[in-house]
Amino acid sequence: MTQKVALVTGSARGIGLATTAKFLEDGWKVIRVDWDAPALEASAEGLGDVHDIVADISLEADVNDLVASVTELTGGGINALVNNAGIADFGPMEDTDFARWRRIMSINLDGTFLMSQGFIPLLKARKGAIVNIASISALRASTLRVAYGTSKAAVAHLTEQQAAELGEFGVRANCVAPGPVRTKLAMAVHTPEIIAAYHDAIPLNRYGHEDELAEAIFWLCSDKASYVNGQTLAVDGGFESTGIGLPALRG
Numbered sequence: 613m614t615q616k617v618a619l620v621t622g623s624a625r626g627i628g629l630a631t632t633a634k635f636l637e638d639g640w641k642v643i644r645v646d647w648d649a650p651a652l653e654a655s656a657e658g659l660g661d662v663h664d665i666v667a668d669i670s671l672e673a674d675v676n677d678l679v680a681s682v683t684e685l686t687g688g689g690i691n692a693l694v695n696n697a698g699i700a701d702f703g704p705m706e707d708t709d710f711a712r713w714r715r716i717m718s719i720n721l722d723g724t725f726l727m728s729q730g731f732i733p734l735l736k737a738r739k740g741a742i743v744n745i746a747s748i749s750a751l752r753a754s755t756l757r758v759a760y761g762t763s764k765a766a767v768a769h770l771t772e773q774q775a776a777e778l779g780e781f782g783v784r785a786n787c788v789a790p791g792p793v794r795t796k797l798a799m800a801v802h803t804p805e806i807i808a809a810y811h812d813a814i815p816l817n818r819y820g821h822e823d824e825l826a827e828a829i830f831w832l833c834s835d836k837a838s839y840v841n842g843q844t845l846a847v848d849g850g851f852e853s854t855g856i857g858l859p860a861l862r863g
Contacts, residue, residue: 747764
């Protein structure tokens with residue numbers, strides 16, 4: 613295949629869906645992976661050149677099957693892997709039992725590791741790029757995020773390990789750390805007090821948009837970022853620059 617191919621996990625909605633649209637706009641073929649079959653099907657209408665696969669990236673068997681399917685579909689190579697799938701679970705440290713901790717880690721960290729590890733041969737074949745999606749919580753601590761923030765910080769470091777080892781094969785690995793993004797889910801759970809606090813703490817005085825994240829992810833996968841490797845790019849309106857934690861999030 614001469615057409616560029618991107619694989620995007622967690623692509624039935626939100627940042628993953630916006631990133632899919634950006635790849636398609638530039639003429640890429642996109643393989644979408646999500647565990648939510650109804651959402652994947654519902655979001656496929658009108659997208660274009662996509663191939664959808666239902667899988668749970670936290671399960672090694674699912675990832676192995678996925679690698680086999682994508683190898684057959686593409687002839688053995690992909691140009692980009694976007695590890696976007698993840699879950700958010702916020703709560704006090706005292707209430708975060710080990711089962712809750714492991715659930716977050718199994719998807720956010722283990723899933724990112726399994727996907728990246730499984731697709732190394734296909735990425736080497738086309739000297740492709742990995743973009744892992746972390747969070748601004750990987751870069752600045754806050755309350756209620758002991759599992760989530762730790763998992764995302766680990767993803768950022770995993771990215772550096774990948775860059776150090778895979779660079780000699782022409783495979784680049786970078787990380788995007790989104791700040792607060794105006795998704796339907798965020799707007800449903802963020803109280804007016806939290807929204808106001810974020811606006812006050814973000815120098816651009818607003819939430820980000822999914823399309824803005826997609827632009828950054830696409831750029832890191834593109835030839836325009838051909839010498840960018842091992843970096844974590846905060847796409848956060850300057851939120852990282854303003855300190856640690858927000859009082860409005862402590863309740």
